[in-house]
Amino acid sequence: MPFFSVWWVIFVLREYIEGDGNELLYVHANRCKLVDSLWLFILSIINITILFLFYASLFSNMKYEYFRVLSVCILYFGIVYFLSFLTKSSTISLMTIILYTIAAVIIMDDGQFLFYYSNMEITQKMFINDYLPLLIGGIILTSFGVIINNKTLKFN
Secondary structure (H helix, E strand, O other), X not given: OHHHHOHHHHHHHHHHHOOOOHXXXXXXXXXXXXXXXHHHXXXXXXXXXXXXHHHHHHOOOHHHHHHHHHHHHHHHHHHHHHHHHHHOOHHHHHHHHHHHHHHHHHOOOOXXXXXXXXXXXXXXXXXXXXXXXXXXXXXXXHHHHHHHHHXXXXXX
16 A cells, blocks of 8 residues: 555656656746645545545454554655655656565564564554654655755756
8 A cells, every 4th residue: 555655646756857858847836746746645545544444444453554554655755755856766766665665575573663564453652663753754755855856946
């Protein structure tokens, strides 16, 4: 789920950072691409929320699992948005997300810091200790991406 929450964001940002004549796309008044990216990300989160509402009706312990997935999705969004404008390459941001997902699955102990995959049932303490930093990291990376996006626009 976290990987596919940024799938369309990557492909939409690709046209703004790699496409031929991409500097012309920034002539329009809406030059910061955070809003465009957030709409796609929010649509993905709505799909995940619908799925988790169904899961929560079947299993009572799914509410913290939803917050785990949501915090990792926000981290993935931050990584994609930051790396897309830092490297001007959607391929690098896509490969980073793929490698991070593979590493998280390979290191699936009791949950490692910066890696989210775990077979354990999540508790409130586990969320605060392990997944809240991922959520905050995603917000910080998104903020850095916005700063880089706005600084790049000053020179175009």
